[in-house]
Amino acid sequence: MKTKLSAVFLALLFIGIFFACRKDSSSPNSAVVKEQLADPNYPMNVAQGKMYYKSLIKKEGKIVLKSAISTSSETRKNKKFAIFSKAITTESSKFTYLEMPLVYNKRPSVILSFNNVKESKDVIQKILRGSFDRLVIYKDKATGKVNQRIITFVPDVSCLGKFSKDVKSNRTGKLDRNFSGWLVYSKWDGTKLFAIKINNGRAKHSIKYKGKKNIKELASTSTENCVTYETIEYEIDCFTVTAEGGEEVEICNWSETGAVWYETICEPVEDEEWEEPGDPECYEDNTCSEGGDYDDAEAVFDTDCESFSFKKTTAANWQEAGLNKISLKMAWIGSGGSVLAYRNIQVNHLVYGLPTFYTNANGTTTPLSGGEAANIAAAATEWARNMTYTEFRASPTYPSDAAMQTYFKAQVNTYMSSHMGTAGVTGSGSSAIVFNDEERSHYTDPNDC
Known part of the structure; x- marks a missing residue:
């Protein structure tokens, strides 16, 4: 009997060692991934992206920082989560990068308008429902520096419904020719950097966020070739009601958070376009320029x-x-x-x-x-x-x-x-x-x- 138990024990021990070794061999070696993450010769991939994301979360957390005092009755902390299972690996001339959906407990978004031209409430709700966020983790091909950006896609109401696929199939490196709207670039902590206006899949002009003013009145400008852009932040509120027959129905509505950004741009207009439209795959700034009047990239x-x-x-x-x-x-x-x-x-x-x-x-x-x-x-x-x-x-x-x-x-x-x-x-x-x-x-x- 003792001999049989010893044999069973040895067999179980062998099986455990076998599967442990298989698990170790199938998982990327963390030391190797860490070395590749810092090396510009290794393009960004999912393993590197997950390692960077883990360090980012450890340093800055997942909680969405409030831009203003929220009017929502929601008591849960709003968190954001990257969906690596849907990550796309690609590259531009300057970066290799991962681009993936970013989801929230309570999703924020923005509406952009200019010179106090407002959309109706119904149109605003439709635009916000069509908006979505992407997380980009990118590596500089020259230096190996790794960074991240959150890009909020805000479609114009005129382009909704024009896609053979869902509007969320768009990404920074491949915009549908029917896509018009804004791409708003932010840091992980929510700091807004710049926004690029897109018309029919092509960049037209851009704005840089230099500050935030939580005021409700927008002073109109009569200066020639000057445009004042207003960016209003919203967040989604969802609640459940009981309909006839006892069926529970979730109702969601977008409401303003109170955070508003105003940026006035006065530049020469040429052929009805601003001179520097920006490149959607330039995540460091909106031009990827090394200075001067010409874009070296x-x-x-x-x-x-x-x-x-x-x-x-x-x-x-x-x-x-x-x-x-x-x-x-x-x-x-x-x-x-x-x-x-x-x-x-x-x-x-x-x-x-x-x-x-x-x-x-x-x-x-x-x-x-x-x-x-x-x-x-x-x-x-x-x-x-x-x-x-x-x-x-x-x-x-x-x-x-x-x-x-x-x-x-x-x-x-x-x-x-x-x-x-x-x-x-x-x-x-x-x-x-x-x-x-x-x-x-x-x-x-x-x-x-």
């Missing part, structure tokens, strides 16, 4: 495939599109590491050519539509622009316009050649070639033609 604005109108030309199995006003804008830092000059030049009259179909090894053919050709051309342009930045940004001598233009064209041709295409100043010379000016985008997918 211009590469975050990709060439949009809609810039290209590919047409079949007289040559067999060939289609072409022309592009003008291709922007090359960067800061030249030389060998010293500090900005010496800003370069802003254009490339004109570049012809992109691609087959209308590819012949496969078995003799069959695969067609290449004009939209697919546009996607390739847009990717080629963006790749060549980034290669040009890399080549000339730290050049020990001042980069001339001609040198940058020539290098850029050669890089475009290299990329196009990998798809059995070409790029040059003449192309086939067909009169059917349509030339468009380059369009830039990073708020919608630039390669979705």
Whole structure:
């Protein structure tokens, strides 16, 4: 009997050790994750994000700090929670990041208006019901610095109901072309930093929050080209009532917290847009600029495939599109590491050519539509622009316009050649070639033609 008990004990001990080892081997090693979290060579992932989030909660907590004295009868502490199971891992030119839903016991949101133009109460309720929050945990590709932002998506009432998917399918790196409204950027503690106005998936202008004024009257401004933006904070109140038949029904309503922000901006207006719209994937500020009048991170604005109108030309199995006003804008830092000059030049009259179909090894053919050709051309342009930045940004001598233009064209041709295409100043010379000016985008997918 003793022998049998010993055997059972040893078997159970072996099983316990086996599963413990399996558990250890399947879980990320915390020391490795910690090392990767601090290393810019390792892109942000869920394991790193969870480690950072845990330290953030330990330091700052989950409780939502009140911006004003709440009128709600709710006694529970309002807390926020990140949903890592729905996190998306992606990157911009400057950051790798996680973006995920953020939920609350008692969700706050905001309504933005300008120059005292108010929506009706019913419209405000509809906008607030359509709003939502995302948490972004991002890592700087150059330094490895990790930080976070809460982004509140506030849709315009005009765009609600226009989506093939729910409005909450939008995220900072991919906004639906039908999305219009505001993206409001805040720190984890609720401090508001800036907001970007979006029209049809594209950034139009931005405001920076410099302070908070809890006053109800908004002084109108008659100054030319000045706009005063009002941001009113709301929170949701839900309660349960008993309907006929004993059924319990939850009723929710949004009410003002008493916190109001006012920001007046006086800037020159050009083509009905503010000069610096901001980039939704620049979480440090609303421009990702290193200073001066030019955005050194211009590469975050990709060439949009809609810039290209590919047409079949007289040559067999060939289609072409022309592009003008291709922007090359960067800061030249030389060998010293500090900005010496800003370069802003254009490339004109570049012809992109691609087959209308590819012949496969078995003799069959695969067609290449004009939209697919546009996607390739847009990717080629963006790749060549980034290669040009890399080549000339730290050049020990001042980069001339001609040198940058020539290098850029050669890089475009290299990329196009990998798809059995070409790029040059003449192309086939067909009169059917349509030339468009380059369009830039990073708020919608630039390669979705």
